[in-house]
Amino acid sequence: MKTLIFFLFLILFIVNVKGQEVKSYDFDVKIEVVTKQIHVSGIVDIDFDGKDSISLVLWKNSTIHKIVMNEDVVNYQFDTISPSPIMYIPNGRNLIIYKPEKTQDKKSIQIDYACDMHELNGWANSFSEKWIELNFYCAWFPVSINSSNHTSRLKVWVDDNLKITGSGVVAKKNDYWEMVQEWGAFDIVVIASNNLKSKLLKEGDVFIETDYSELSEQDADSVLSECSFALNMYQTLFGKKDSTYLKIVIAPFDKPGGYSRKNFVSITTSEFNLNTSGIIGHEIAHFWWSAANPQTWEDWLNEAFAEYSKLIYLKERYGIELFAKRIEGYRKNSMNTPPIWGADRNSPQAYTIFYKKGAVILYDMEQKIGTEKFMDFLKTLATKKVNTTAVFLALVEENISKEMGMWIENKLKTE
Numbered sequence: 554m555k556t557l558i559f560f561l562f563l564i565l566f567i568v569n570v571k572g573q574e575v576k577s578y579d580f581d582v583k584i585e586v587v588t589k590q591i592h593v594s595g596i597v598d599i600d601f602d603g604k605d606s607i608s609l610v611l612w613k614n615s616t617i618h619k620i621v622m623n624e625d626v627v628n629y630q631f632d633t634i635s636p637s638p639i640m641y642i643p644n645g646r647n648l649i650i651y652k653p654e655k656t657q658d659k660k661s662i663q664i665d666y667a668c669d670m671h672e673l674n675g676w677a678n679s680f681s682e683k684w685i686e687l688n689f690y691c692a693w694f695p696v697s698i699n700s701s702n703h704t705s706r707l708k709v710w711v712d713d714n715l716k717i718t719g720s721g722v723v724a725k726k727n728d729y730w731e732m733v734q735e736w737g738a739f740d741i742v743v744i745a746s747n748n749l750k751s752k753l754l755k756e757g758d759v760f761i762e763t764d765y766s767e768l769s770e771q772d773a774d775s776v777l778s779e780c781s782f783a784l785n786m787y788q789t790l791f792g793k794k795d796s797t798y799l800k801i802v803i804a805p806f807d808k809p810g811g812y813s814r815k816n817f818v819s820i821t822t823s824e825f826n827l828n829t830s831g832i833i834g835h836e837i838a839h840f841w842w843s844a845a846n847p848q849t850w851e852d853w854l855n856e857a858f859a860e861y862s863k864l865i866y867l868k869e870r871y872g873i874e875l876f877a878k879r880i881e882g883y884r885k886n887s888m889n890t891p892p893i894w895g896a897d898r899n900s901p902q903a904y905t906i907f908y909k910k911g912a913v914i915l916y917d918m919e920q921k922i923g924t925e926k927f928m929d930f931l932k933t934l935a936t937k938k939v940n941t942t943a944v945f946l947a948l949v950e951e952n953i954s955k956e957m958g959m960w961i962e963n964k965l966k967t968e
């Protein structure tokens with residue numbers, strides 16, 4: 554009975570999580586650098602999944618010119634006052650589109666809107682001639698709360714002296730740039746710069762492109778070779794990646810950081826150094842560790858595993874002393890922090906808890922069961938795309954031991 558209730562819950566949960574979603578975007582995007590405006594028009598394919606509306610998030614300073622379907626006006630509500638429904642998009646606002654009555658669930662909606670980007674200042678976003686970076690974090694496109702698997706096709710117009718890159722395959726056409734993302738993803742990253750350069754690395758079936766503006770040639774080569782090393786090492790450890798295409802873009806700012814999308818990584822740095830290696834090691838590891846919901850405490854399954862993978866990579870590249878020092882530092886930093894179990898993803902300590910404390914637990918686990926068994930287990934987890942701690946713990950019990958499962962659960966619940 555207990556099992557039945559659990560499965561019913563699981564089915565309800567999956568159905569609920571799936572919900573209404575955007576299947577694809579087909580947009581014309583005009584970027585006006587001087588006035589900091591973008592004008593977007595095109596088609597959004599929506600699956601309403603039996604509901605009467607879909608909840609989206611759009612940049613707060615957007616003016617919606619029209620939303621129609623086959624010339625008929627579509628009802629919508631753009632709430633520019635209430636806070637964003639998605640924590641990672643603090644300057645997003647809720648746009649609810651109502652399904653026209655008596656129509657099928659799958660609909661192509663035409664939308665036309667403009668975004669004023671003067672107030673753009675959030676994480677990994679920028680809008681200047683030197684570097685424009687627009688993505689999920691600012692919701693320049695109507696982000697669907699449930700969609701993690703949409704495709705996109707853009708035509709982008711920008712001033713002649715700027716070049717375009719981004720999270721899809723980019724090609725220059727007559728007077729515009731085409732960017733196609735035929736693989737499912739939850740973001741559409743558009744980057745423009747008046748000084749964009751590109752380098753390619755082809756090794757066997759691995760194809761890596763790096764796009765950058767202010768990095769030296771030598772540093773760009775280092776980025777490519779580190780990406781290649783990390784990619785090959787993780788493939789050996791965690792299993793083959795489904796695609797061997799990778800684009801890594803280097804934003805020219807002095808606030809180190811990065812984010813990872815399907816086949817795409819964006820990092821911020823003005824030079825290549827040990828820190829850059831670490832960011833590359835972490836972000837590329839997300840190709841294997843990104844199945845859990847990043848808005849909940851389950852995100853430790855993404856961040857702790859990506860961070861520990863990074864430490865394994867740094868150990869390989871820079872030696873065991875550096876690795877040991879990092880583990881020691883992480884252990885010190887995460888002492889007396891709240892438990893990972895149920896932790897608030899939005900708290901100021903989230904980084905320490907999810908990345909550092911989580912990585913230390915994985916290190917201790919490796920010490921307890923031995924490296925060989927531990928690595929085999931990581932491969933199992935990555936292959937199964939484990940997305941909840943409940944499933945993770947069940948797999949620990951199944952593959953290692955009941956005691957180990959209890960030990961980890963206890964660690965996750967300890968300060």
Ligand SMILES: [Zn+2]
Binds near residue numbers: 836
């Ligand atoms: Zn991460």
